[in-house]
Amino acid sequence: MNEGHPVQALWCDPADGVVARIVRALEQRQLHAARTVVLVPYAQLMGVARSMWARCGSPGFVPRFETTHNWARSAGGFVPTGYDIAHDMARDLVTAQALLSQAGFNAERFALAGRVVELVYQLAPLAAAVAPEERGVEWAQRASAVAEAGSESEWFRTESALIRIAVAWAANSGFATDVLLRDSTRDQVDALIVLDGFQTDPLTHALCNLWGDRALHLSLVPLEAPTEVAASHVALDPEDEAELAAACVLRHLAEDRAPVALVATDRALTRRISAQLKAQGIVTHDETGWKLSTTRAAAALMSALRACAHDAGSDQVLEWLKSGAGGDALAVQSLEIRLRREGLRDWSAWCALVARTGEMKDPTLLPFTEAIEARRAPMARSRSLADWLRALRELLEASEQWEPLADDLAGGKVIAALWLDADAHGDDGDFPGGRHTLAEFTAWVRDVLEDASFVPPAGDQAPKVVVLPLYQLLGRAFGAVVIPGCDDRRLPASPEPPGNWSAAQRAELGLPSRDMLEAAQRAAWSAALHNPSCEIVWRQSDATGEPVRPSPLVQALHLDHALQSADDPRTEREVAVQPTACPAPSGALLPLLNISTSVYEDLRRCPYRFFALRQLGLRSADELDAEIDKRDFGNWLHAVLGHFHEALLEAPTQDAQARIALIESAAQRATQELGLSDAEFLPFAAAWPAVREGYLEWLVGHEASGAVFVEAEPWKEQPLGDLRLIGRLDRIDRTTDGKAFVIDYKTESATVSRERVKDPTEDTQLAFYAALVADDTLRAAYVNVGEKSSGTQTVEQPAVVEARDALVAGIISDFTRIAQGAALPPLGEGAVCDYCAARGLCRKDFWSDEALRPTVPEELAPSSQGVPTVGGDAK
16 A cells, blocks of 8 residues: 555554554453454455554454455355245246235236346345344334335336235345344354444444444544545547546556556446456456346357247347357358348248248258257247256257357356256256246346346456446555546436335335435545545547536536546557548459349449449348338339239229229238238338329329230340340330330339439430330330329330430440450449448548549540440540
8 A cells, every 4th residue: 555545544543543443442342353343334345454454453363354244154154945035136036926926916927026026125135134033023014014105006006016025025034144133143242343334234233233332333434525636537428438538547557556446337338448458458357247148158148049939030040140059150151141132030931931942042051940940949838947947058058059158257157147057956846936938038037147247257466457336445545546437327416216116115114315325425426536546537428429417526526626627648649641542443354244224323323333242242231120111112012013913914804993902912912922010011001002092093094095014024134245134124014006115113203203314315224124125116114103192103214215225335335345454443423422332442531632533544434424325435
């Protein structure tokens, strides 16, 4: 400990130090040190107290520095049995389910068990402070009275019933600390000295009453106001805050102020800071740990359970396989590619597709899928909790996940928390609660992992950085203290009391009130500021950009002129600007033989986009669980109209009601084929009647003009020198004069379609479709199928033949130039770049000033600046 540190005076001051006061109390009362117990507020303070006694205490015997739980453990072992509160979520959840069943909540026991455990954990410290013989009568009656308020409401009636269950459970439970309330324990201890912290513990208060005048209170909380001025840093956002806090810690270590205390006000922020420190070679010692559910081991186990659900999504099964259950990485990759290509969100849909072996393009996926189903199938039936634990272990072993889980530190904690060790869960009779479905068992596992914490083991060497809660700074000496997250959300002056208890119920039960919590928070804050080097950090805005205010505790420091703005501890460094040159690749070695309208559209919009997406074949992975959007509605509408016209061709009718029946039947068939759920498709289903009526009305006028339906979605191929034009047309009609009428459905605004046809040479789609049809007199049009008052409209391209000829000439010219080695620079502009999947490859946002407008010699560049070529000259 550094000489002159305030904590040294707190413990070792000859006049008022804690150690000196304990020595005087022992001398004045003629007490033997070995028969004196000194209770400290938290476990980490036991070692500190012993070292302080060795430093400045009297020679000879040393008092026993204990916490209540450590004292109870040494006084006598306690093994929870029956309905005892075990403070083990795995056991207590099952016990709560059994109690709920006995109380008439059998149907709701899984949903309400977590709430009962939450209530009993809040009541347990109060019940443990009462002698066992009084706990089941006097305390239970007094505590049960708080459950009667608000019984006029159904919700309050249920809540009152849960409170009564929790009270009865706590009143009839044994506790590990019951041994401290026995006469035999008092006979072994002559005096009890309590070092008070920021809050009064009910059990400690009860022990002092039992010891009477043999109990002595000494305060560890400094009473005088802090004399040090705190240094403050204001960050822009959470990432900047983590960088600032990590830089503060590194600076203190560089200036030889170890150990540094890093106060954990927000777990996500603390882990981000720890990651940045680890990158600099500094490993933190975390006394708080983090939720076991956030570890990789827990995530892998939960992914296995989610993948075994009957309604599991394809993403959930892939997540499980990628976590180590797949075995064959190439097979998993092939499966993912196929699932994303097919757009199958539900795993059951993939299994149904696999069952139709004639549709399998990759036969290796069939045995792989069958092997996955062989592992999933045993998890479908209901069973007892003990059987579920065996089944889960068997699943992990079959998936080759058990050994990696057991070898991992966090994985071992997961196994212990869930009782997955062989026979660790005891006999099957120890598990009341009946049979559980997979969903109920998964919820139980989730709650257990959420409640458990993982604290990494400390190394042999003294830690340089210690992560701890604010209140555990009390009585400990640190070279410096860094407190990040000092905003009004993460460091409130008046913390929210846990639970849904009212102020009256808290007073009746003896739970801490909001005023008590505020006093403790302010005292802990003041004690932290007593450290000689204290830096506080807060952010101006959250990750969403929402403004964040500093904590009221920080604002009070500012008003008291006890806050000083500090320099940024991060070291500035100059980074030379290295702009990216504009790429101009050649695609001569990657020839394409099949050209579709979308392929050539990419070339015209941006040659580099064509090179990256078409010639290199790069593409972004499609989301399996994406929400249905207007594109899905467009695909569905195309399928509906195709089925409708084919049915109308087989059974012609002019009756309006018959046509409505036909198109509705086509709509149901398309919905089933595309696997669209009613809930997801609801917004578009609501607009469908207006779309349907508008289209049928348009169809009457279209047929009156003499047009006759010929075929829907025909696949067309047309040779063009060494190339082949390919594509699927939406529809082909035949006019009265025998001309082919190519129709392309659009769900966009009719205004957009009219803009498409203004300049024939700018419209690729209709011209390309016309090139697929061997007819020099054809017509082509967009049919806008709308839901608004405008209904369905025809937007015809009058110069489609001329546009087709120009397009064909442009295709021949462009692909000839590409074969000759013409450069394919990124020439896209505006919206073309905004939604381009290749933007991260061309690096347009990082070009040098000279490269902002790439120039390519005319004789090398393809004629794809948004227009086709005619006679070899760019128009």
